[in-house]
Amino acid sequence: MASFSDERFPLAVAFGASGGPERRTEIVRLSSGHEVRNGRHRHSWRRFDAASGVRSLSDLRAVVEFFEARRGRLVAFRFRDPLDWRSSGEGRLATPTDQPIGVGDGARHTFQLAKTYGAGADAYVRPIGKPVPGTVQVAVDGVDLMGSGFAVDARTGVVTLDLAPKAGAAVTAGFEFDVPVRFDTDAIQVSVQAFEAGEIPSIPLVEVRP
Missing domain, CATH: 2.40.30 (Elongation Factor Tu (Ef-tu); domain 3)
Structure with a gap:
């Protein structure tokens, strides 16, 4: 079992x-x-x-x-x-820019969903391993991928992008979990x-x- x-x-x-x-x-x-x-x-x-x-x-x-x-x-x-x-604050729907999940380097395709609590050096980053299927939204450099160009493993919370983001590009996500x-x-x-x-x-x- x-x-x-x-x-x-x-x-x-x-x-x-x-x-x-x-x-x-x-x-x-x-x-x-x-x-x-x-x-x-x-x-x-x-x-x-x-x-x-x-x-x-x-x-x-x-x-x-x-x-x-x-x-x-x-x-x-x-x-x-x-x-x-969910990734957003109280009373707000999730958006693709809610949470930072990584920065592109021109080669990396995979990023772990995460939720950040607090700000600055004291912030706590919590890995999110059980996203709700169909709720994950992703943006690269603030541009919503509109549900395409990426896949999400609902068992692990790993996001795989079809194209590796350019170096320095912020990768963000919104989701329920x-x-x-x-x-x-x-x-x-x-x-x-x-x-x-x-x-x-x-x-x-x-x-x-x-």
């Missing part, structure tokens, strides 16, 4: 999920009182609890069915982060009576690097 499924977690439940990015930071306090801080990982990863998105027994059944099809923690899948799922996650439990405890009384089972999800 494949370790990753391109099927997306039920959208109606995902949009009500809670969670977000997580990092691991080691902190050592010196005898002087100063701290030395070290990030253990280059990239953050995301954790979610989809329980808050379950509004009905129908939602709960859909999640249980999805859980069974993924064999619990065995198979990862696509999940739409309710807060962060999912987060690759898996269930972080091998059991979902369901009680219809408890659910109807307002008790919702925990449905933990954690980002993976497929």
